[in-house]
Amino acid sequence: MRLSELGEFRLIDAIRARTGTAAGVHRGIGDDAAELELPPGHRLLTSTDLLLEDVHFRLDWTSAFDLGRKAVAVNLSDIAAMGGAPRFLYVGLACSGATEVAQLEAFVDGVLTEAAEHGAVLVGGDTCRSPGPWIISVTIEGTAPAGKAVGRDGARPGDAVLVSGTLGDSALALALWQQGLTPEPWLAERHTRPVPRVALGRGLAEAGLATAMIDLSDGIASDLEHILQASGVGAEIRRAAVPLSPPFRARLERQPELFDLALGGGEDYELLCTVPAARVAEALAVGERCGVPLSAVGAITPAGTGLQLRDDAGTVRPLRVRGYDHFCR
């Protein structure tokens, strides 16, 4: 059956029937606005993303289920980067009336699966007709105890720079697809099924370990630069310390230029945080408890020193920002 046969209101009813109740939800889908309650002493954290077919995703490279998961995961990743707990989710979807209802159901499955995995509940959204491509808007509301959320502006000279997981896998998978090749399943999943580091971000924030934090969506060079600018500091990254996965390393040996993907490839959705040097061991222990290894990749340097990369021979050179700008290509 196609969406034009089902209709907008039956689609909303079908989604609504699949969402349960949750703590703090007084009204969910089906009113003019959701009505929610925050835990006492907590602040609200909100982030919104817009995702467009053929700009952010291609339905021939991802299943509708994975698309639903990833649309939510990248949004949850912003709450993780603040050290918050995700709570209330909103999804807007525009697609054509010719869309198969089964494909929409798979998308909604993905949305609900990802949300449930991280403690969030779908409480609202919007649906409308698109002349063609899918358009997705996702908004997440999370909470953090007052004074515990971590911004980008608290990094201080001497702090260690830590990143979670491994970098560049997602960009490598994408590069292989773009060349008409098929990445191995593990690498492909790093692109199609990123895991937001929610428990890790929360653990680091609630223990007061992170002085600044950001999620790596555009690549470490670009995202760390946001912290440097907001905090008014510089940083030095050690090339040999950048964490790489075995599949990434295997290809890197044959193609050394792939290292750029680890620095500026984007879509890692790992966390980067700064931690006082004396507390690095504590932070690494939080990573171990969460099952997500943290690697110390460098240090924060004084204002005016910029972002530098130290290579294996000890040579230091400026690390050029190579992040993705949507309007300049």
Next chain:
Amino acid sequence: MRLSELGEFRLIDAIRARTGTAAGVHRGIGDDAAELELPPGHRLLTSTDLLLEDVHFRLDWTSAFDLGRKAVAVNLSDIAAMGGAPRFLYVGLACSGATEVAQLEAFVDGVLTEAAEHGAVLVGGDTCRSPGPWIISVTIEGTAPAGKAVGRDGARPGDAVLVSGTLGDSALALALWQQGLTPEPWLAERHTRPVPRVALGRGLAEAGLATAMIDLSDGIASDLEHILQASGVGAEIRRAAVPLSPPFRARLERQPELFDLALGGGEDYELLCTVPAARVAEALAVGERCGVPLSAVGAITPAGTGLQLRDDAGTVRPLRVRGYDHFCR
């Protein structure tokens, strides 16, 4: 200058420079998520909308400034319909790199003007490249004292049905444009510059007058039906009581079929609420205080009676739902 010359980050910086601080905002634009505080004893109300060029608006029928205002106004209208106070606004915008920066500035002007007029502050959003048409997502967070927000499920038999302002003006303006005609300025503004009834909704809710409330985005026939279904009741509307503007009445005399636009035309963004019969006078007084007249147009009837229209001769017939379904046209 075109957007591709300015770039995404300079665009965000320019918008950020124009947003001030506000009560409850710990972090606004420029971090992974906004960090906000609700007034004690208040609940969070959230609504999100997706607006697409050529589906929801045409840039040849509206200025970018009016588009920015309206995108925010229709979203604020959802908070008005809950009886809440709008507080924190998020706007996502996708457009092509060829877009003139001056047009974007006018759009942002409109967004900020409308938000400021109703006490909301822009604290986040997203920007990305669109292959062509403009795509806008708007999310508003509001607050209401615990127990004061008004949903769709509280209408009871015997309650009066009240609507604010006049109905059908916006749909009439649109119909004239679609016929290649030019509506008079007052009528055109009812379409391009809808005024969300924020103070009115809040006044009705905080006085505990409204048992159910909704904003008229799809037409009274469709929107009242949502209240009837959520509340498990019916309703009877008196045709002669439907409030019409002088310009609408003037055209209606020549074309009686235009009355359908007042019932099912959509985009009025007036409020419809149900009020216990004994408190109608109090509700009308709230309307007067807010400078937005309320009209009693009918009454809630018992479950199973459906939605009926009583004409001037006293004949009653079912009022067919003619609301807009995005996927069935």
